[in-house]
Amino acid sequence: MIEVAIGIDIGGTNTKFGIVEESGSMLTQGSIKTDSQKGPKDFLARLNQAICEHLDRLEGEILIKGIGIGAPNANCHRGTIEHPANLPWEGVTPIVEMFQEYFPYRMIITNDANAAAVGEMMFGGAKGMRDFILITLGTGLGSGIVANGQPINGHGGLAGEMGHTLIKPGGRLCGCGSRGCLETYCSATGILRTVFELQADTLEPSALRSVSWEELSAQKIFEEAQKGDPIALKAFELTGAYLGEGLASAVAYFNPEAIFLWGGLTKAGKLIFEPTRRHMEAHLMKVYKGKVKLVPSKLQDINIAVLGAAAMIWKEVKEERVQGLGLGVS
């Protein structure tokens, strides 16, 4: 008999899922179009069908230990998705209750970055760590924070929005309505905005001056930086400066053992890690200096949100096993 957990990552365009063993090995994975405008009921029926097809193709007897879901604006306490920005589902959708009509199993929902952090803790570079931060650098900046061995969900289940902490008072307008949020500087979109600001502010020649806003990508900026393009290089330096400052404040709050960076931007390697580390260290209090690891996620080329969603189930199963043995959760 094969024991598995199902991990699901609900995104604005696609919803991905995977069937994961306790070792972290992903037996199979798939995806469907979220097509959210048809409503959550239609979505869940199609998701159920896709998952069942994958389960049917597995050999041997399968025991499902539970289903973990990562989703935007997920409220882990209530099992709901609430006022999501990138799904047209109005108000509060009781997603866990609705999905349990298909799968009457243990079900956990949380935001995608929190799920990713649990993935890093169970299967990645944070194994054995009790205090760390995982930052996902994508279109925006997501964060999953683990303290005392537990992800921080907060009272309303909506903690870990480091992308919306203030890094520059009165700074760039953010999708959330505020100005100066960290993710307007430190994300794939943020570095793009920085390139355009540098083109406006300086007279430096740059290959990027022939690229439009719509054509430009973080990948393109990385390629030009590797060729020594001055604006591309400066953009990475500035991104690292803002991120380093933001991380220094996060260290003052959490005193983590390590900070993991995940996502496309981290593929720039030294170009992003070196300035980020340098500016973080420059802003750290003396007691923290040189003591916080800043490293890439070890789940870089894996769908970390799907794996992390499944990891939440395995984490609970493991804790219950330890409690059952009367050892207490360490």
Next chain:
Amino acid sequence: MIEVAIGIDIGGTNTKFGIVEESGSMLTQGSIKTDSQKGPKDFLARLNQAICEHLDRLEGEILIKGIGIGAPNANCHRGTIEHPANLPWEGVTPIVEMFQEYFPYRMIITNDANAAAVGEMMFGGAKGMRDFILITLGTGLGSGIVANGQPINGHGGLAGEMGHTLIKPGGRLCGCGSRGCLETYCSATGILRTVFELQADTLEPSALRSVSWEELSAQKIFEEAQKGDPIALKAFELTGAYLGEGLASAVAYFNPEAIFLWGGLTKAGKLIFEPTRRHMEAHLMKVYKGKVKLVPSKLQDINIAVLGAAAMIWKEVKEERVQGLGLGVS
């Protein structure tokens, strides 16, 4: 038989202690001069003597359940005080190990603001809360953060330094060596600096213009603000603006149920709470707006650090009792 916990708050000038029952009632309290230049050994001998004198005066049989210590730069994992800024003890002092020669009991050490947060949770306004922040506004700004029902200590035991998160890049010089730390704006010293900045920047008449730096205090600023002094009023408004901005970022990290403010500055009541709440709400993401309580600590006129240090012992005792009954810690 009376069961008690001893709470100790080690400060730069004075060290205070109290003997506290599980109900939170403080049976007796005392203090000694820290006189730290004579070294930790001399200090602990005098502290032991003072505590024993107080214990001897209590009637009935006393059972000591443990000793909680709040101290600057305390490392809760190692039981040490490390490189403290306001004590001349060099390097790392193994304070728990040294003090256990006198008191061979359960002993917990943590930083004073973390201890205060546990006090608020056990005996104050945070009873029953699992996610909240306590901020102490004194000479500096201290913070104790509770998530998932546990104080966040961090990997090195030095978490919760919200006073040293960055609020204004390139701003005021901080005692920690950085610039723009939150506590350089939001503390008794911070509001004093703001008054001097306003005197320099504006031509407003003010009764405070006849007061020197050394004579000025937060209390004096409060008194003038009550009389309608424009610079004093503006100083409270600005202090609230910075604190509100800082709290909005803290909410994005932690999504707390409540934020408690403690300390002299909070005695200004509406003068500090109103602008802080207004600026916090203005900077909150939509999902958090109107949902975070901002209230004064309920342990305002008590030595919260002493009570909180004792509360750490009672918290552990209570958790063990629950675990002993096989109920798990909720």
